[in-house]
Amino acid sequence: xxxxxxxxxxxxxxxxxxxxxxxxxxxxxxxxxxxxxxxxxxxxxxxxxxxxxxxxxxxxxxxxxxxxxxxxxxxxxxxxxxxxxxxxxxxxxxxxxxxxxxxxxxxxxxxxxxxxxxxxxxxxxxxxxxxxxxxxxxxxxxxxxxxxxxxxxxxxxxxxxxxxxxxxxxxxxxxxxxxxxxxxxxxxxxxxxxxxxxxxxxxxxxxxxxxxxxxxxxxxxxxxxxxxxx
Amino acid sequence: xxxxxxxxxxxxxxxxxxxxxxxxxxxxxxxxxxxxxxxxxxxxxxxxxxxxxxxxxxxxxxxxxxxxxxxxxxxxxxxxxxxxxxxxxxxxxxxxxxxxxxxxxxxxxxxxxxxxxxxxxxxxxxxxxxxxxxxxxxxxxxxxxxxxxxxxxxxxxxxxxxxxxxxxxxxxxxxxxxxxxxxxxxxxxxxxxxxxxxxxxxxxxxxxxxxxxxxxxxxxxxxxxxxxxxxxxxxxxxxxxxxxxxxxxxxxxxxxxxxxxxxxxxxxxxxxxxxxxxxxxxxxxxxxxxxxxxxxxxxxxxxxxxxxxxxxxxxxxxxxxxxxxxxxxxxxxxxxxxxxxxxxxxxxxxxxxxxxxxxxxxxxxxxxxxxxxxxxxxxxxxxxxxxxxxxxxxxxx
Numbered sequence: 001x002x003x004x005x006x007x008x009x010x011x012x013x014x015x016x017x018x019x020x021x022x023x024x025x026x027x028x029x030x031x032x033x034x035x036x037x038x039x040x041x042x043x044x045x046x047x048x049x050x051x052x053x054x055x056x057x058x059x060x061x062x063x064x065x066x067x068x069x070x071x072x073x074x075x076x077x078x079x080x081x082x083x084x085x086x087x088x089x090x091x092x093x094x095x096x097x098x099x100x101x102x103x104x105x106x107x108x109x110x111x112x113x114x115x116x117x118x119x120x121x122x123x124x125x126x127x128x129x130x131x132x133x134x135x136x137x138x139x140x141x142x143x144x145x146x147x148x149x150x151x152x153x154x155x156x157x158x159x160x161x162x163x164x165x166x167x168x169x170x171x172x173x174x175x176x177x178x179x180x181x182x183x184x185x186x187x188x189x190x191x192x193x194x195x196x197x198x199x200x201x202x203x204x205x206x207x208x209x210x211x212x213x214x215x216x217x218x219x220x221x222x223x224x225x226x227x228x229x230x
Numbered sequence: 231x232x233x234x235x236x237x238x239x240x241x242x243x244x245x246x247x248x249x250x251x252x253x254x255x256x257x258x259x260x261x262x263x264x265x266x267x268x269x270x271x272x273x274x275x276x277x278x279x280x281x282x283x284x285x286x287x288x289x290x291x292x293x294x295x296x297x298x299x300x301x302x303x304x305x306x307x308x309x310x311x312x313x314x315x316x317x318x319x320x321x322x323x324x325x326x327x328x329x330x331x332x333x334x335x336x337x338x339x340x341x342x343x344x345x346x347x348x349x350x351x352x353x354x355x356x357x358x359x360x361x362x363x364x365x366x367x368x369x370x371x372x373x374x375x376x377x378x379x380x381x382x383x384x385x386x387x388x389x390x391x392x393x394x395x396x397x398x399x400x401x402x403x404x405x406x407x408x409x410x411x412x413x414x415x416x417x418x419x420x421x422x423x424x425x426x427x428x429x430x431x432x433x434x435x436x437x438x439x440x441x442x443x444x445x446x447x448x449x450x451x452x453x454x455x456x457x458x459x460x461x462x463x464x465x466x467x468x469x470x471x472x473x474x475x476x477x478x479x480x481x482x483x484x485x486x487x488x489x490x491x492x493x494x495x496x497x498x499x500x501x502x503x504x505x506x507x508x509x510x511x512x513x514x515x516x517x518x519x520x521x522x523x524x525x526x527x528x529x530x531x532x533x534x535x536x537x538x539x540x541x542x543x544x545x546x547x548x549x550x551x552x553x554x555x556x557x558x559x560x561x562x563x564x565x566x567x568x569x570x571x572x573x574x575x576x577x578x579x580x581x582x583x584x585x586x587x588x589x590x591x592x593x594x595x596x597x598x599x600x601x602x603x604x605x606x607x608x609x610x611x612x613x614x615x616x617x618x619x620x621x622x623x624x625x626x627x
Contacts (some may be wrong), residue, residue, distance in 0.1 A: 054540065054620050075544050082542020093537045093624065097246050108540040109235060154541070 001193050002028040002051065007060035009046050010034075020046045022216040028162075028195060033188040035204035036197045038213035045166070047213060048197045052085055052164045059128060060076045065161045070187035082110050086155025090167035093145040094139040094154075101135040102124060104154045108157070111158055125153035129183060152183060162193040169203055181206045233554070240555040243388035243527075254523045255563035257516025260602065262567025262596045263574065264587065271573035272502030273587040279498060280491040289331070289361065290465040291485045292451040292472070300481065307308065312482075313449030317472055318355075318448065324471065326464035328456045329357040332448040334439060340386075340432060341406040342394045349430035351389050351407055353439025353448075361454060369401035369416030372435060376415075380437025381452045388420040388429035407432055453484075476525045513599075517562070517607040524556050524611035535615050536623025549616040556608025557601055564600025568593055 004026040010019040020043045024102045028034050049055035050062060053069060056077075064068040069080055086107075088094075104122040111192040113121070126135050129149040139147055148168060155163050165184065169177035185206055188194050196207060204210050212219040244251040286486060294312030301307055311334055319329045333354045340349045358364070364371070366385065376383050384407065391400050400414045412434065421428060421581070440446050452457045455464040465484035472482035535548055543551075572588050 049621055051542075054624075075546070078539065078542050078544040080549075081540060087540050089624070093533070093540070095534055095537060097242065106538070107541045110538075110544075110547060159540075 001030040001032070002066060002195075003063040004051075004137060005061040005063075007047075007050060009043075009050060009055065009058050009094045020216050021050075021057070024213075024218055026211065026218060028193065030161075030193055031079040031188070031191050032209060033184070033194045033207045034196070034209045034211060035207035036195060036211045036213060037199060037201070037204055038219075039199065043139070043216040044197050044213045046075055048164060048166055048195075051162075051195065052087060055082045058091055078110075082107060082148065083158060086158065086160040086162040086163040087162065088151050088155050088165035088168045090170035092139070092144075092151050092171070094147055094150055096139050099136045100142065100150045101130060101154075103139070103150055104157050107154060107158045117176070122153070125157040126144070126150070128156070129153045143176075144172050145179055147185065148172065148176075148180050152180075152187075156192065162195055163187065165194065165196045167198055168196065169198070169200070177203070236551055236554040237552060237558065240558040243555060244559060247527075250523060251559060254559060255566065257519040258513070258560050258563030258600055259516075259567040261509065261513025261516040262514055262564045262600055263570035265279065265506055266568060266571025266592055266596055267575045267578070268506045268509045269502060269592050270571065270588045271578055271582075272498060272505070273589070274575075274579055276498040276502070276586045277280050277587060278584040279494050288457065288461050289452050289454050290461055292453065292465075292468060292482060293485055294482055296481050297479060300478065310444060311449045313448040313451045313472075314434045315446050315448075317475060318451065320471060320475060321451070321453065321468055322354050324464060324467050326455055326460040326467060327362070327453050329355040329454045331361045331452040331454065332353065332436070332450065333358055333434070334443075334445070334447065334449045336443055338408040338410075338443075339406075339488055340390065340430075341409075342392065342400075342403065345394055347390070347393050347430060348411075349386075349432050350450055351439070351442075353434050353436040355436050355452070355571045361452065361540060364435050365419045366416040367419045368399065369414070371416060372433075377435045377437065380435060380441065382410070382412050382438055383415040383434040383435070384438075385416045387413055387418050387429060387431040390430045390432065391417050392428075393430060407434070408442050412438070424626050434620050513603065517560070517603040520556055520560055521607035521610060524552065524608055525614065527555075528552065528611045528615045531615075532618060532626040536620050536626065539620035540624060543596075545616040548618075549612045552612035552615045553605060556611065557604035560600045560604030560607075561597070564603075567600065568596050571596070 004024055006023040006025050007021055008019065009021040010017045012018075023193070024047065036044050036047060039230055041206055046055065048058055053064070053072075054077075056072075057070055060070065064080065065085060067080070069077065072080065079130060081087075094100075098106070101119070101122050105118045108118040123132075123135060126132060129152050130147060131149050131153065134142060134146060134150075139150070150230055152163075155165075163184075168184070169180055173181060184194055184196070191194065194207075196203065198204055208222065261490075292313070296307050314334060318330050318332050321327060331354075333352050335350050335352045336616045337348060339346050340351075349486065356372070356374065359372060364385065367388065369385075372383070372385065375381065383407070386394075386400065394400070394405070397402070400417060402413065404411050404413050406412070412432075418431075418433075434442070436448075453464055453468055455461040469482045469484050476482065538548060538551075572593075575588060
């Protein structure tokens with residue numbers, strides 16, 4: 001599903017080029033639940049941005065579902081983000097003026113899906129995350145866990161190839177974190193590929209594979225399948 | 231993404247900041263309104279001025295401008311009326327001329343009982359009444375027998391009635407015009423319009439006038455042509471005829487009021503243009519207000535832009551979103567400005583007593599122009615929004 005081939009990414013600080021990722025090669029297969037871990041400054045956010053097509057590698061090739069997306073332009077990358085990737089963020093990143101339903105409809109608006117179908121699919125996605133009775137609430141009328149569920153519904157509604165979650169439980173208490181992680185496990189059981197960036201080992205335990213990033217390189221891999229906890 | 235989708239999105243985000251949107255719109259409302267008011271009142275004033283100058287009908291005025299030789303030969307030439315009765319009869323023979331309106335005016339005293347005032351006394355022929363639309367408010371108008379018989383009857387202006395009769399009914403009374411007894415048969419209507427001031431006037435049939443003042447010459451001659459197309463020909467023929475009769479070269483000429491009216495119209499056009507461009511500046515300032523608020527909006531909504539981009543919005547879609555938002559703002563402002571301008575100019579023209587001309591061109595132009603303002607002044611903020619980096623925007627607090 002995902003194949004990174006010696007990806008490097010460096011940023012210009014003044015006139016100096018600072019490398020953040022140093023030749024990362026990585027494959028994630030369809031149906032996997034992978035956790036990317038690492039201390040802050042390790043480059044895991046940059047790696048996630050590249051996987052999420054928000055950023056492009058300086059060197060290296062990135063294949064997403066067979067497509068080499070490493071040389072795509074902004075417009076093509078926008079399409080890939082829209083069609084193939086579902087984002088879940090630590091800060092939920094819902095639009096505050098839109099209802100839960102409208103927030104979930106948003107990716108489909110950019111995909112050009114007609115209004116009726118959009119609404120039906122958004123309702124379906126919200127039901128799936130257990131928010132059937134909160135569809136017409138604004139985000140600030142929802143609890144943190146409910147907001148993150150809306151975000152998950154929004155991530156899955158366009159049936160993406162992967163779901164990319166950046167510290168999805170970072171702003172939640174432990175009980176709610178558990179609920180959210182179980183939601184991800186459930187989705188993974190249905191065959192959705194999930195990549196979670198986290199620094200909490202409890203969260204990483206839900207994944208069946210952990211990728212450690214340190215100093216811009218992959219340090220070790222824990223291959224093999226572990227059953228989801230809980 | 232469809233246009234309607236964008237429009238609803240724009241409306242909802244404008245609604246989210248009602249006060250801000252209204253204040254920003256106010257600049258456009260006032261700008262568009264001011265332009266429409268100026269143009270409407272200007273065009274109305276121009277139309278009114280023109281109609282007052284040209285007067286009714288397809289007419290042309292004859293005038294006499296003696297040459298230097300003639301003045302040297304006869305220094306009193308200006309004291310004499312330039313048009314003789316034979317001239318009028320000769321002019322009436324020209325086939326392109328429908329009627330010759332001739333009159334002669336002298337200032338003379340008008341006395342009623344013990345009061346005496348000065349008024350201009352005009353001897354007129356029958357064509358004069360019709361052409362100058364002399365309408366009688368009290369009493370009766372001149373009849374054909376008044377002209378033919380040279381009856382001692384007169385029409386007086388409203389102003390003269392006020393001065394001499396202090397509101398009493400003058401019809402049937404006898405006044406002394408230049409020490410000759412004349413019966414008043416009617417009072418004229420009060421003149422309307424902004425530029426018409428009441429003046430003291432007595433109108434007499436020319437035959438009567440002739441016996442009072444002992445002169446059978448006319449001071450003013452206006453020609454009415456059979457049609458507007460024939461006006462120039464009639465004027466040329468008349469001038470040539472008079473110059474032949476009086477054995478002069480170019481002393482008799484015609485004034486084309488149409489041309490003068492065009493000239494005056496030109497002046498009011500320029501005035502309208504000048505004031506209109508000042509009003510246009512306020513529209514420009516309104517546009518800058520729109521740009522300013524859109525820039526604030528883009529900065530405030532950096533995170534929203536980042537989210538939209540992460541969810542698959544292209545730069546073009548973000549640009550379109552903000553452009554449509556600023557266009558919606560200026561379009562609504564423009565519509566309200568048209569309502570304001572139309573309403574105000576209607577009220578103003580009602581009190582000023584001249585027509586207000588809100589033409590559809592101005593309305594359509596106002597709407598289109600306000601939308602263009604939305605695009606022009608929305609372009610910079612929208613471009614700024616579309617150039618944002620999604621990663622930085624998502625992190626923006």
